[in-house]
Amino acid sequence: MTHLGNYKLVFLGDQAVGKTSIITCFMYGNFDTNYQATIGIDFLSKTMRHEDTTFRLQMWDTAGQERFKSLIPSYIRDSSVAVIVYDVANKQSFINTSKWIEDVRAERGNHVIIALVGNKTDLVHRRQVSIEEGDNKAREFGALFIETSAKAGFNIKPLFCKIASALQGTETVTWTRQEDLVDVNLRPLTNSSHSEQQQGNCSC
Numbered sequence: 001m002t003h004l005g006n007y008k009l010v011f012l013g014d015q016a017v018g019k020t021s022i023i024t025c026f027m028y029g030n031f032d033t034n035y036q037a038t039i040g041i042d043f044l045s046k047t048m049r050h051e052d053t054t055f056r057l058q059m060w061d062t063a064g065q066e067r068f069k070s071l072i073p074s075y076i077r078d079s080s081v082a083v084i085v086y087d088v089a090n091k092q093s094f095i096n097t098s099k100w101i102e103d104v105r106a107e108r109g110n111h112v113i114i115a116l117v118g119n120k121t122d123l124v125h126r127r128q129v130s131i132e133e134g135d136n137k138a139r140e141f142g143a144l145f146i147e148t149s150a151k152a153g154f155n156i157k158p159l160f161c162k163i164a165s166a167l168q169g170t171e172t173v174t175w176t177r178q179e180d181l182v183d184v185n186l187r188p189l190t191n192s193s194h195s196e197q198q199q200g201n202c203s204c
């Protein structure tokens with residue numbers, strides 16, 4: 001049976017890691033090399049279909065700049081998903097994800113899906129964070145994990161499919177079992193990295 005879920009997603013992470021670019025790629029299938037810092041918080045919404053469910057995703061794109069930090073906690077409080085982004089070519093942005101994850105857990109406990117996202121995989125020769133490091137941190141914090149390139153349109157749709165699968169899981173199980181279910185549900189999707197996903201194509 002088709003039904004509609006309404007979910008709030010908050011995008012967090014350091015300045016210039018690619019939060020806006022990931023959302024723009026997902027929404028419009030394009031990429032802008034010019035950097036325009038997000039001022040405060042931006043809002044976009046998109047409806048996506050996953051299996052027999054239609055999801056309305058309300059996406060809150062936060063600014064990585066320090067001066068806007070005070071705005072963020074109220075958006076964390078309201079969201080059922082936190083997408084925490086780092087740049088695989090910027091080690092410090094990866095280190096700083098721990099603080100974001102801790103903030104989200106402190107506010108929402110287990111009542112939140114956290115997706116850790118290593119962006120800019122196209123910067124192959126500048127990589128400072130391995131897939132293993134990303135995966136280990138995600139496991140440590142009970143988060144989903146995926147690497148993306150907004151520039152190449154790589155793994156962007158699968159990121160949102162992973163999130164949709166996890167949200168579907170939360171409808172049928174209690175929160176304490178959520179992490180088990182996410183593991184089981186998402187295993188087939190983790191293989192999607194063998195080929196670059198075309199924008200608009202959803203592998204799930």
Ligand SMILES: Nc1nc2c(ncn2[C@@H]2O[C@H](COP(=O)(O)OP(=O)(O)OP(=O)(O)O)[C@@H](O)[C@H]2O)c(=O)[nH]1
Pocket residue numbers: 013014015016017018019020021022032033034035036037038039062063064065119120121122123148149150151152
């Ligand atoms: N090479 C490469 N560059 C990217 C990628 N994603 C984003 N960028 C570039 O990185 C810069 C910052 O991207 P944004 O999407 O604005 O980053 P942000 O995290 O939203 O930044 P704030 O709004 O300051 O928090 C821009 O110049 C983008 O073109 C990517 O996957 N690969």
